[in-house]
Structure formats: C-alpha cells, structure tokens
Amino acid sequence: MALLEVSNLNVYYGNIHALKGIDLIVNEGEIVSLIGANGAGKTTTLQTISGLLRSKAGSITFNGKDITKERAHNIVRLGIAQVPEGRRVFANLTVSDNVRLGAYTIKDSHENLKRDRKNFYDVFPRMRERKKQIAGTLSGGEQQMLAMGRALMSRPKLLILDEPSMGLSPLFVKEIFNTIKKLNEQGTTILLVEQNAKMALAISDRAYVLETGRISLGGEAKKLAENPRVKQAYLGA
Ligand code: ATP
Numbered sequence: 427m428a429l430l431e432v433s434n435l436n437v438y439y440g441n442i443h444a445l446k447g448i449d450l451i452v453n454e455g456e457i458v459s460l461i462g463a464n465g466a467g468k469t470t471t472l473q474t475i476s477g478l479l480r481s482k483a484g485s486i487t488f489n490g491k492d493i494t495k496e497r498a499h500n501i502v503r504l505g506i507a508q509v510p511e512g513r514r515v516f517a518n519l520t521v522s523d524n525v526r527l528g529a530y531t532i533k534d535s536h537e538n539l540k541r542d543r544k545n546f547y548d549v550f551p552r553m554r555e556r557k558k559q560i561a562g563t564l565s566g567g568e569q570q571m572l573a574m575g576r577a578l579m580s581r582p583k584l585l586i587l588d589e590p591s592m593g594l595s596p597l598f599v600k601e602i603f604n605t606i607k608k609l610n611e612q613g614t615t616i617l618l619v620e621q622n623a624k625m626a627l628a629i630s631d632r633a634y635v636l637e638t639g640r641i642s643l644g645g646e647a648k649k650l651a652e653n654p655r656v657k658q659a660y661l662g663a
Contacts (some may be wrong), residue, residue: 427490429615430506430584433491437467437474444470452617457610459618459626459647460539461660462636468619469511471636472588474507475500475617489524489583503531507582509573511589517562521553522538524561524572528579542655544578544635549608567598571605578609585609586617593627604628620645623660635660 428578429432432576437445447465454457460468473479477498485494493501515524525546529539547554550571557566561572579586590606591599599622607629610616620626627633631649635656643650650656 428452428487430617431489431491432471433483433487435474435661436482437470437479438482439470444639445474445481447643448636448639450634450644452615454583454615455610456631457606457612457618457629459620459623459633461623461656462621462635463589463659465637466636467590468512468636471611472508472617472619475501476506476550476586477490482492501529502580502582504599505581505583506586507577507580507584508586509577509590510616511592515561515564515569515572517560519561520557521561521564521572522557523561524576525553525579526592528576531580540580541616542579544577549605549612564573565598565618567594567602570594570598570602574602574605574609578614582614584606584615588619589620589621591620591622599625599661604624612630623656626661628663 430452432448432450435448445626448471452595460467460471470479477496481494485492488504488506493504525543529542532539552568553571553575561569564572590602594602603625606616618626627647627650632645633647633650634641635643
C-alpha cells in the first residue's frame, strides 16, 4: 500500500480547471518529485493534498485513510507537513521559538521534544549558531532551512516541499538538496516540487511531469532524466 495515493484529482479556481484528473502515488521511504512549467498545477496539487484547497472530484488517501475532505490542521496531525513556497517562518520570532512552535501538534514529554530539537540542530548546525536570531533577519537559504526544520518538528510521515531551492544562491541550492537527501535517509518520505528539475531528478526515486493540469509522464527519476522530451523541456538540453 502506498503512503499517499492521489487519484483522479480535479481542482478548479472558479471556472479555471487547474487539475484535470491527477493520479500519483508516494511510497514510504521515497523521494518523489513533481516537475513542470510555470502554471502547470504543481502548487495546486500540493495545496490540495495538504487540505488548503478542495477538489471537485477524485480522492486522496494517506496511510490508508481517506483525507479528501479532511481539514488542513487534521492533515498535519495525521502526519503530512508542508513547507510552502516562499518559506513563511514567523519573521518576528527567534529561530528557537520558530522551532518550538513547529511541535505544536505533538503531545509528548519535555525530554522527547528536547531530543527532537537537538536532532533538528544536528541536521542544521547553522541554525544552532543562530538560535537567538530574529527569523526575519536570516538569509533566504537560512529561512528555508528553518521552515523545513519547523515542519519536521511535527514528526511528519510525509514532508511536502514546494520549491525549496527558489531564489537561493547555487551554494545554498546544493546544501538544501543535500539536506533533503539526508532527511530522507533518516526516514522521512518526501514529495518535492521543483523548478530545478535537474537537481530534483538527481535526488529522487521517482518523478512525475505535470503539463497544464495533467500528468504527462511518470516513472523512475533516472529514466526520466534520460528521456529526450524531459531533457529538452526541463533540463535545458
Ligand atoms: P509555478 O511553478 O509558476 O508556481 P505551478 O505549477 O505551481 O506554477 P499553480 O500555481 O498550481 O502552478 O497554478 C496552476 C494554474 O492555476 C495556473 O494556470 C494558475 O494561473 C491557476 N491559479 C493558481 N492559483 C489561482 C487562483 N488563486 N485563482 C485563479 N487561478 C489560479
């Protein structure tokens, strides 16, 4: 059984038919990416999975449970955490407070929450140095790390990342992709949307190509990276 199964998802913005029957699955332990041009429907897909948008038809099953009509805060409790495009940290709070707030859905002992925070700072040592810094003054890449870390504090089974590399310098892009890989190796399943198709395919197990609201291709990431159509349209070959 797949961890996440999306079938025949149809989403509208008023009269605009943004998703025209999306089917995709994410298995436990995988990194799966969704690539596609601007406006293809990538963000719409992620937001519908997270419960921020409603579908008109189709279903979403997570961990064996139908979550199609579930509310966003319940979806977080069930184990899906999303880092939206443009990060969105609490800009006026410190790094440390942002990290603490990420665990708001978790009822657990003080010691265990403390251990979670330690794990976070171990994965993102740069954040440890900046615990007291006001989040809004972090660089773009640092805010991305903090946003990812905050999402992880809810102990998600599935981490959804929307354009984590957007607007980052090449060095940071590399660091973010390395971090995603590391998080996956530590057991987090990941669904990733990226404009940087090359990097995304390089770290993913499988991928889907989205074109104007439809999945046009899907399969093993390595094979997609060799596909002439993918190369021409998304890999700048
Ligand atoms: P990008 O890479 O540019 O972020 P995307 O693949 O994430 O693109 P979406 O943001 O999902 O694409 O948009 C899919 C389609 O739905 C686009 O045609 C977009 O204009 C439209 N759309 C998105 N949000 C809205 C909205 N709030 N109201 C109306 N149309 C919308």
